[in-house]
Amino acid sequence: MRSLIFVRAPERTDLDHFAPQVQKVRDAFDRYLDSYPIKTARTKTSLMGPVGKVLSEVRSGRWDAESLTGYALNIHLMNPNAHGFIGQEAREALHEGVTALTELIGGVPPAAQDRLIDRIDYGLYWVRRRKAMEFMEQVQREFADFLRRRYQNAGALNQAWGVKGRDQVDDFSRAPYPSKRGKRYSQGNEQLRNDVDIYWQERGEAPADSEDDEE
C-alpha cells in the first residue's frame, strides 16, 4: 500500500483579524485627505487623490514607506489647487498612513494582500464620499436658511427666481444645492445667480462642485 500523503491546506486569512490596523491606515489617510483641496469630486480617482496612487503602488512591493510618501507628496504638490503647499499635519498624516500601510502589507500573506488593500481602498472611499455628501447636505441646509432669511416664504423665492413647474421650490428645506455648474445656475435669472454668488461669498470659500476638472 502506498504511504498516505497528508497535505495541510493553508487556512483562508480572516481579514477581520486585521480590522484595527486597517482602521489605523484609513484614519491616517482620512486625516490627510481632510486637507487635500478636492473634497467633493465625482470620480473615485479624484476623491482619493494621491492615496489612490499609493494604494495602487503598494501592491508592487517595490516601495518603502519613505519613497512612497515622497511619491504621494509629489502628486499632491502637482495639483494646481494645492498651490504647491501641504500643511505639516497633513504631511505627517500622509507619512503615518503610508508607514502603517507598508507595515501592514508586510505582515499579511501575499494571497490576502489584494483583498486587504481593496478593503482599505473602498473603506476609505466610503468615508470620503460620506464626508462629501455630508458637506453638501450641510451647504444645502445653510443655503436654505440663507434663502429663508432673504425671502421669508417659498412663493416670494419662486417669483424672484422666475421658476415654475418642476423647478419651483415648495419648501425651503427642499432648496437646491447652490451649484454654480448646473443648468439651474447657468439658465437661471440674474436674481438666482446673484443669490448663489452672495451665498458663496458670505461662506468665504469656493463652491465645491467643480473639482474633477481641476485634477
Place this chain on the structure above:
Amino acid sequence: MQSDYTDLWESVIRYMTEAGWRELTGKRRGFEQSLFDHCLVEVDVFLQMAPILAEPKRWNLNDRAIELVTVALMAHDVGKTLDEWQDYVHGRRSWLSDVNRGLTAETVSSLYTALGLEDAAPEINRIVENCINLHMRHERTAANVVTAILNAPPTSGDRWFSLAELVYHIDNLCSIGGFLGALDYLRDPRNPFAKHLDSAHHQVALRGVSSVMLHRAAQSAFEGLGWGPLLYFPEATIYIRSKSENPPLPSQDDIRSQLADVLSGSFGGNVAELVVGSPTATMLPKRELFDASEVREYLAVAGRRIGRQSFRKKPAEGRGAAKGRRQVVAEYLGVPVGEVDANALDLHTGRIADAQPEMVVFKFFKAATGPDFIGRDGASIAAKLYDDWLGQDAWTELQGMSTLMPARDMRHVDRFWNLPGSKLGAPTQTVEEIAPDRRLELLVQALAATLGRVYSELPAPPSRAALAADMASSFIVDLLAPASDRNAMELAREQLEAYAASKPFMGRVVSNARYLCGVCNAGFTSGTEARADFLEKPESHTNRAVSHGRFGKLVICNVCKHERLLRQLLLNARAQEVLVLFPRMMIGQDAGARLMARATDLYSLLYVRMMGNSDDPDTQISLGLTQQIAQKGMGRHLYSLSPAEVAELFSYRASEENRRKRRRELEKLLKDEYGEDLADANDEWGTSFESWEAAVDAVVADEVEDARDLRRAVYGLRPRLGLVCQTPNLVLMPLADPIGMRDESDTDGALRKVFVEVALALALDCAVAVVDDSQSFSLEDPEGVAWMPPVGPARRLLGDLLERLERRSSKGAGSRGGQRARLATADWVPLVHAERIFNAIGAASLVSRATNYSDRTDLYQVLSAPTVGHVVRRIEQASDGGQVAPYHLPALRKLEEVLA
C-alpha cells in the same frame, strides 16, 4: 392575577419599558431573555402564587407585603442595567456580580413613587434593598447577611428574611432553563414552595397547529380541576394549586374530549373551496371535510372551477398532441375533422364553452355519489334517482366521465339541455334555451336536491361532526404528559420494528402495508398518500430513497394528514409558511395574556386591510416587501411599536397606476355584469347612483353590499394570514403566501424572513421563527429572538455580520474568540444585535435596486460586500449620473454598522 394588582402590574411594565429594560439582556444561558422578560416573569409568577401564599396557613402575606415583594422582584436585577454587566453577559469582560449595592440603594429609594404606590417608609425601602442584595447565592456570605440584618428595620423581626427568601426562590425558579427543572424546583422539599403548593404539568410533542389546540385542551382540563397556569413553555405548562391531599389530575380522555370541543369550535367558516377539487385532478380531495348539509355550496363552487371563456380561447386547430377546437367539435359530432365547417365550429364552440361549468358540476356530483364515498347502497339510490331524472343509462354515462374531456362530457350535458324547460320551472321549450347563468343555477339546485334525497336515506350521511373527534383521537398521541406510563424500551422496540417492517413498502401504496411516516417518523398501518395539496413536492420530501430504493409515492400517517387538514381549514388555503411566536424560554400567565392580546390586535388590524374591510381596498398587507417596511421601520424604535404601528409597517398602498388600473377593471366588470345599464344596477343594489363613476366610488368604498364579490375579485382581497392563538405556549400565524419575492433565491428569502421576525420579536416581546409548511416546529430553545432559516449562505452571512457586530461591541478589549465563534454559527439572532440586523437588512433592501444586482440575490450581494465603499461604487457605476443619491446616505450609514 387578582384585579387588585392590575394597576401595579401595569406600572411595573411601564417602569421597565421606560427604563429601557426591553433592550437589555437579562439571561443568556442556553436561552435568552431581555431584562424586561426576566423580571416580568418573576413578578408574574409571584402574583399568580400570591393568592395562595396570602392564605393565613401559608405565608399570610398582606397587601403591603405583596407590594414589597413585587417591587423587589421587579428591581432584583437592577445591577444588570450596568454597561459592565451587559459586557460580562455578552462575554466581553470577566465575571461581575449582578448585585450592586450602591445602585440598589439609589434605585430603591424612588421605586415606590415611580410605580405609583404610596410612598415607602425608609424601613420598607431597607427591606426591599435586603431582598435585592441577598437574591444571589454568592451574595449570601456571612458578612453580607450580617449587614442585611443590621440594615433591616428592628420592627420587622425576621419577617424581612422570609420575604427575601421568597425573592431568592422565585428568582431561582425562573432562572431554570426548562420546564422539568422548574417543576423539580417547585417540588423539592428543601424549597419553600413544596409545602404550600401542589404542582402539575402537561407536555406536548410539538407538531404544528394541532399542538396549539392540544395546549388549549390540556389547559382547560387542568383549569376545570382547579389548577391555575403558572409558567408557559413552548412545549409545556406548569400549573399550581394550594396544597391538598391527592390533588386531582385530568386524564388523557378528559383532554381528548376537550380537544374535540376546541377543534370543532375552530372549524366553521367556508370550507367549500377546500372540499371541491380540480376538474383536471381529484374532484373530492378532502372528503373528511364534506358535510351533507353544504352540498349546494359545493356544487356552486364546482361551477366556478372553470370559466366560459376557457374553451373559446383554445386555438381552432390542434398542435401536436394538444387538440384544437375543431377536433373536439368533430369528436362531439362524431364526424371527420374535415366535415366541421366554420359555422359548425362557431356554433359548437359556443355551446361547449357555455357548458363547461356544468360539466364540472356533473363531475362533482359523480364524486359525491361514488360507491367509494357513500357505499354501494347509497350509489344505487343515486343511480335510480339520476336515471329517473335524465333518462335511462344516464348514470352509466356519468360514471364514464373522468378528467375534463369536452367532447364526451358535452354529450352528457346534452341530456340535461334536452330536458323540457318546464321540468326546471323555466318558460322555455328546452333547458338549453335558458340563459347560461340561470341554467347553471338550476342545475346546482336540481343536483343538490338529488344529493339531499340520497344522503337522507343513508344511515350515516357524510358529516364533518365526526372529524373533530377523529382528529382529537389522532392528536392525543402528541400529549406526553399527563399520559399513561409507557415503557421507553418497549416504545423503542416498536419503533425499530416499524422501521424494519416498513422498508419493503416505502414509496408504494399497497394493502396490508406497514409504513413509517415521511413527516413525523411514526410507524403506522393506515395512512394517506401525500399529495401536493398536503406537502410541498411530496415525491422529493424525504431522502429515504437512498436507503429504501426508488420513491414513487409518499404515504403519511393520519395524524400528519389531520395536521395539514387543520391548517387548511383555519386558513381556507394551504399554508405556505407559518410564523411561530413563542415565549423566550418561559412566560407567566399575565405576560402570556399580554402577548396573546397584542398578537390578536395585530392580526385584527391586518385582517381589516387584507379583506378590504375599509374604504380603501388599495391598502394591503405584505410581509415580503422589505423595502417598503424598511422605509417606514428604520429609524423607529422597534421595542416601542404598538400592534397598530406594526400593522402599519406591514401595510402598503398600491401605486397610483395600479389604483387606476384596478378601478378601471372594477368599472368594466360592473358594467359587464349589468349590461352597461346603471338603472339595473341601482334596482338590484337599492341605490340611486346618477353615474357609473359615483357607483364605482361607492363600490370601492365598500358601500354596496351586493357588489362585494366583484370588489374582492378585483382587489385580490383574501386572507393572507391566519391566527391560531389559544394559549401563550405558541401563537401561530399560518401564511398563505411565502415571505419573499417571486423568483428570488432562498438566501434572499431567508434574509427577508429574519427581517420580519426581528420586527415582530422586538415589538411583541417574544421569539419568532418562520418555518416552512413541512418543517418541524420543534426548534431548539431560543438563544435569541429571531430564528435563522436553515439556508446555508444566509446563515453564514448573518453569522459573519453578528461576529463583526460583536467584535465592534467589544471595542477590541479582551479575548472573546469563543463568543464570536458561537455567534458565527448561531441559529438565532440574539437580542443585543437584533435591531442592528433589522437595520442592516432594511438598509440593504433600500439600496439594492440602485446597485443593479440581480433581483434574485441583491440583498445577499449588498450585505456580503466587503465594505460600504464597494456598494457605493456599485451604485455609482449603475447610475446614469455616476453618483450616489443623497437619499441613500441614511441606508449606507446603517450598512456601515455591519460591513467592514
